[in-house]
Amino acid sequence: MDRGRSLLNGHVPRFFAAGFLLVLAACVSSGPPATDLLLNRDTLRALRWIAPAADKVRALTTEPVSCRNPHEPVSSIMIGDGPSFSTVDIGQLAFESPALLGGAAARMGLSCSSCHLNGRNNPDFFVEGVSGAPGTADVTSSLFSKTRGNGAFDPAPIPDIATRDGKQIKDRLSPEFDAKVHGLIVEEFDGRQPGEKIFREVVSYMDGLVPCAEPGARQPVTASRDMIAARKAFVIASFMDTPDERRLLARAARERLERLNERFTAANQTDVRAALLVASQKIAMWMDAPSAEGESAIRTALKTAAERVERDEPRSLYNPDVLRAALER
Ligand code: HEC
Structure with a gap:
């Protein structure tokens, strides 16, 4: 990773940060003309999990249609001129952030939504050693899991969480589903169990996904x-x-x-x-x-x-x- 460009560099001590911002401001106005950045897996992290043969433009600029239940209860809160949000947004934001995962997956920049785009699937997902065919992943891979790595290469198709098909747990409000999600976060992806509020909203987000579009239908990113x-x-x-x-x-x-x-x-x-x-x-x-x-x-x-x-x-x-x-x- 080109550290100079990353916004996520660790913590800059406060007094340095202030100076840094001034220097940055100076560079912006008078620095030598930079050239357009070349794209690679360090400068555009999503390239790390796209199958080599995939249509990269399609994979990076479109995603499966979002299937959030349009009738979900919304307790909309609007702050100043910022955006309003519903509590289910909390779950979706955590689901879409590497902060919910730990270990190698988080370091790579993966989130639940890298595999389950919009809570659906991702036919272009591919990570060497984790995927077989594009769109599959071995979630018991020791690359991602300290505890569940089973030493076998057994990738499975990434399921579309909105359809609840195959062997997915249908009742998302059951203790069984809670246990499944806990296991995914903590054991499969070496994350930490988030606080109860966030955990509940992650589950609610998945509970609120309903089949809503033709399989394969995409929307722009x-x-x-x-x-x-x-x-x-x-x-x-x-x-x-x-x-x-x-x-x-x-x-x-x-x-x-x-x-x-x-x-x-x-x-x-x-x-x-x-x-x-x-x-x-x-x-x-x-x-x-x-x-x-x-x-x-x-x-x-x-x-x-x-x-x-x-x-x-x-x-x-x-x-x-x-x-x-x-x-x-
Ligand atoms: C590396 C890709 C990948 C990531 C990241 C990922 N999943 Fe999955 N997920 C899968 C695959 C593959 C399966 C199917 C596993 C199987 O069939 O054994 C699955 C299955 C599921 C299921 C269905 C489980 C069931 O039995 O009902 C849910 C729900 C789910 N994932 C949620 C999540 C959540 C929440 C996260 C983030 C904490 C997450 N996934 C991260 C690939 C991934």
Whole structure:
């Protein structure tokens, strides 16, 4: 990983961070013209789990249609000019964040949703040593699990959680399903059991998935979805009661900003990257020392980032044509 570019670099001591941001601001205005970044598995992490023969543009710019129950109970909370959210969003954000997993999977950048895109499946998923055919994974692989690695290579197709087909547990509110999800997080992916509130919402998110579209139907992957997710994750983090819950959602927010950062790679997109970096660093500092002022500064930073992301989305790697050209370079 090119450490210089990553937004998720560990914790920068606060006084350094302030200086760093000033230096960054100076580079943005007067630094030598950078060139467009080359794409590889370090600069665009999703390339780490795409089958070599897959249509990469399709795999990176579309995803299975989201099948969240449109009638799910929504307790919508709107904060200032930030996005509103429902409690099920908490579960979805955790499901879509590497922060729920541990070990090799989290280090690689994987989340539940890397395999279960939108809670569905991922026909293009492939990791050497974990997958057989594309779209399969050995979830008892010792690469991901200290405790469940069974030493056998037995990849299975990634199931579509919305359909509840095959041998999936149908009753998602049963203790059996709770035990299954606990086992997935803690044993298969070496994560830590999250707090009860987050765990319940992860289960509710999966319980709320219903078959909703033709198998194989896809929708575009958009920058605005990632930006909204980052903003929601931070707002929710600021509402959480325990430091662990707050950290998990704050990490989810930072990870979304990193995902956005990976797709604004053009030489003339430094101001987009700078805004994402500023927001991410502010969240990192807030995680160590939460404060009301910190919180409002982050909301402002996220709003600035959102404006720049929206302005430049057509020229970003979220646009299939721009991505295709970048992959060919
Ligand atoms: C590396 C890819 C991968 C990741 C990451 C992943 N899964 Fe899965 N998941 C699978 C595969 C493959 C199966 C089918 C396993 C089998 O048939 O034995 C599965 C099965 C499931 C099932 C069906 C279980 C049942 O019996 O009802 C659920 C629910 C599920 N996963 C949820 C999750 C959650 C939650 C996470 C994150 C904590 C997660 N998955 C992460 C690949 C993955």
